[in-house]
Each structure stands twice: as structure tokens, then as C-alpha cells.
Amino acid sequence: xxxxxxxxxxxxxxxxxxxxxxxxxxxxxxxxxxxxxxxxxxxxxxxxxxxxxxxxxxxxxxxxxxxxxxxxxxxxxxxxxxxxxxxxxxxxxxxxxxxxxxxxxxxxxxxxxxxxxxxxxxxxxxxxxxxxxxxxxxxxxxxxxxxxxxxxx
Amino acid sequence: xxxxxxxxxxxxxxxxxxxxxxxxxxxxxxxxxxxxxxxxxxxxxxxxxxxxxxxxxxxxxxxxxxxxxxxxxxxxxxxxxxxxxxxxxxxxxxxxxxxxxxxxxxxxxxxxxxxxxxxxxxxxxxxxxxxxxxxxxxxxxxxxxxxxxxxxx
DNA sequence: GATAAACAGGATAATCATTATCCTGTTTAT
DNA sequence: ATAAACAGGATAATGATTATCCTGTTTATC
Numbered sequence: 001x002x003x004x005x006x007x008x009x010x011x012x013x014x015x016x017x018x019x020x021x022x023x024x025x026x027x028x029x030x031x032x033x034x035x036x037x038x039x040x041x042x043x044x045x046x047x048x049x050x051x052x053x054x055x056x057x058x059x060x061x062x063x064x065x066x067x068x069x070x071x072x073x074x075x076x077x078x079x080x081x082x083x084x085x086x087x088x089x090x091x092x093x094x095x096x097x098x099x100x101x102x103x104x105x106x107x108x109x110x111x112x113x114x115x116x117x118x119x120x121x122x123x124x125x126x127x128x129x130x131x132x133x134x135x136x137x138x139x140x141x142x143x144x145x146x147x148x149x150x151x152x153x
Numbered sequence: 154x155x156x157x158x159x160x161x162x163x164x165x166x167x168x169x170x171x172x173x174x175x176x177x178x179x180x181x182x183x184x185x186x187x188x189x190x191x192x193x194x195x196x197x198x199x200x201x202x203x204x205x206x207x208x209x210x211x212x213x214x215x216x217x218x219x220x221x222x223x224x225x226x227x228x229x230x231x232x233x234x235x236x237x238x239x240x241x242x243x244x245x246x247x248x249x250x251x252x253x254x255x256x257x258x259x260x261x262x263x264x265x266x267x268x269x270x271x272x273x274x275x276x277x278x279x280x281x282x283x284x285x286x287x288x289x290x291x292x293x294x295x296x297x298x299x300x301x302x303x304x305x306x
Numbered sequence: 307g308a309t310a311a312a313c314a315g316g317a318t319a320a321t322c323a324t325t326a327t328c329c330t331g332t333t334t335a336t
Numbered sequence: 337a338t339a340a341a342c343a344g345g346a347t348a349a350t351g352a353t354t355a356t357c358c359t360g361t362t363t364a365t366c
Contacts, residue, residue, distance in 0.1 A: 155324095157323095157324070157325090158324085158325085159324085159325085190325095191325075191326055191327080192326095193326060193327055193328075194324095194325055194326050194327080195326095197325095197326095211333095211334090212332070212333040212334070213332090213333045213334030213335065214333085214334055214335045214336075215334075215335055215336095216333075216334075216335095
């Protein structure tokens with residue numbers, strides 16, 4: 001069991017996009033290279049983020065990706081949700097339901113606990129945003145230079 | 154991303170074992186059938202629980218499994234740990250480390266958050282035990298009958 | 307317009323983790 | 337001695353994740 005690597009990659013991709021000046025974009029291929037992901041695969045990850053309205057895609061020559069929300073409005077949980085989807089950690093296979101066919105009230109006892117745990121986990125992931133988490137990282141000259149060299153428009 | 158089905162199966166397997174009278178055991182195959190798992194596979198799951206000292210295995214004819222701890226001492230988290238191992242939810246692939254080679258202090262910012270989230274999740278799973286979670290289920294005549302019919306010794 | 311560079315999205319392959327099976331060995335009640 | 341159970345290694349089947357390819361659409365530039 002493991003949270004997808006695409007999640008961590010997405011967090012840093014969005015972090016890079018948060019360092020973009022207004023009206024400019026970063027091409028998907030440049031992001032993929034910087035993140036160390038295969039470009040064809042990461043394009044699909046970027047589309048998930050785009051489908052979730054965290055980032056915007058600009059087609060055509062001089063196209064690429066940019067943020068759709070401000071870094072302080074993008075919670076780490078939003079990124080997780082975009083990549084992994086809802087009820088991601090635990091999903092009951094209804095083992096008890098097979099053992100005791102009639103009772104389905106009881107069947108939820110474990111699910112209830114797992115849901116409470118997941119809610120608690122989610123609360124922590126909602127407590128930080130891209131801007132709150134990466135204030136220090138934004139000061140990294142190396143990264144900012146890379147962004148400036150690879151942005152378009 | 155998904156917590157293994159073996160976890161849910163283990164919880165109910167241990168619940169069954171908690172309904173055993175003293176000095177008796179349940180054969181692995183009977184448990185597997187009741188849980189709806191493949192016997193050869195579930196034997197290995199049972200061994201994991203045994204390795205973690207949650208259950209004890211009795212070899213030989215009239216052998217089987219029984220609890221090694223009392224139901225009130227077996228936390229749901231203990232079962233999770235036995236099946237999934239430590240740091241199970243999130244593991245960093247050090248994406249940032251590849252982007253900014255020198256800084257490895259900063260590299261932990263996301264990991265720190267994910268760890269806090271996991272800790273919070275674990276806290277909930279530590280808050281319930283087999284006995285606290287399944288008080289109602291133990292009253293199920295159907296289940297108790299099945300246990301009595303399948304126990305050995 | 308034609309071209310080039312970028313995203314959209316479907317189909318499909320490669321890789322890896324989980325689940326399942328098989329087989330040999332050891333233990334113990336009868 | 338035999339039968340029924342667990343221990344544990346090797347290996348196959350399955351399913352999810354990651355990766356590639358190809359066709360189509362958009363848009364800046366010539």
C-alpha cells in the first residue's frame with residue numbers, strides 16, 4: 001500500500017508553477033524534466049490537476065501550464081484529491097457482510113473507525129497550503145533561476 | 154492506492170478468534186473459509202499476525218490459531234502494523250532532493266506534513282481495540298455457533 | 307495559409323505490488 | 337505410523353501504477 005508517487009511529484013510541480021511571474025506558463029515537458037518524471041506520463045498527471053481546476057493549461061505554441069488558484073488557496077489535500085480521488089486510503093470489501101449476511105448495520109463498525117481516521121488525516125493535509133508549506137523554498141535562487149529560464153511568454 | 158484487503162480480513166479473523174473459549178483453537182482453513190479468503194494465501198496473513206505476537210499458532214493435528222493477547226489489548230493499529238508495516242501510508246521519493254541537490258533540510262517539509270497526518274491517522278486507529286469495536290458483534294448467535302462448530306480441542 | 311510547438315485524450319505496453327498456488331518440511335494427536 | 341495442522345520458500349496470476357505511442361486540436365510565427 002502506498003500513496004502514488006504522482007502525488008509528491010504534483011506537489012512540487014505546483015510549487016514550481018507558484019514561482020511563475022504572471023501571464024507566463026511552463027511547458028509540461030520542462031516541468032516533467034525538472035521533476036524527474038517521464039514526460040508522457042506526467043502530462044496525464046498535469047491533466048488531472050487541470051481537471052481539478054488547480055492549474056490551467058494553455059494549448060498551442062507558447063502554451064504550457066500555470067496556476068489557476070493562488071498558492072495560498074491550494075491545500076495539499078486538494079492535490080491529493082486530484083491525484084488519488086475520494087475515499088482513497090481505505091475501502092471496505094465487506095468481509096463481515098459475507099460472514100453475517102443479514103446484519104449490515106454492524107458491518108460498518110470498522111468502516112466507521114477507518115473513516116474517522118481518514119478524516120483526521122485529511123484535516124492535517126488541509127491545514128497547509130502551497131504557500132504556507134514552501135515559503136522557504138521560494139527563496140531558493142537556483143529554483144527561481146530555472147523557472148525564469150524555462151517559462152514561456 | 155489502497156490499504157490491503159488482508160487488513161480487513163485480519164481484523165475479522167482476530168474477531169473470530171476473540172470468540173474462542175480458552176484452550177481451544179481455530180484451524181487456518183476454517184478461518185479462511187469463513188472470511189472468504191483463499192486458504193493458502195490467508196495462512197501467510199495469519200503468519201504475519203503470529204509474527205507480530207497478536208495470535209499464537211499451534212502446530213500438529215488439532216492445531217490451529219488462538220489469540221496471544223486479550224481482545225482489549227489488541228488495537229486496530231496493531232493489526233494494521235502487522236499487515237502493512239511501518240510508515241505505510243506515505244513514503245517520500247525525494248523528488249525535491251533531485252531538484253535542489255544541496256538542500257536536504259528543506260526536503261523534509263512535505264514529509265513532515267505527511268508524517269503529522271499519518272500520526273493523526275494512527276492515533277485514531279490506536280483508540281479502538283478488538284473488544285471495544287466488536288462488543289455488539291460478539292452477541293451474534295450465528296457467529297458464536299460457527300465458532301463453536303469449528304473450534305478444536 | 308503553412309508550419310511548429312504545445313495540450314487532449316484514447317489505446318496499449320511495461321513494471322511492480324498484491325493475491326494465490328504449490329511443494330517440502332516440521333509438529334503433534336491418535 | 338498416520339493424519340492433520342502450521343512454517344516457509346519458490347513461483348504464478350492478477351490488478352494497479354507507470355510509461356509510451358498515436359491522432360487530433362489549438363495557437364504563435366512565418
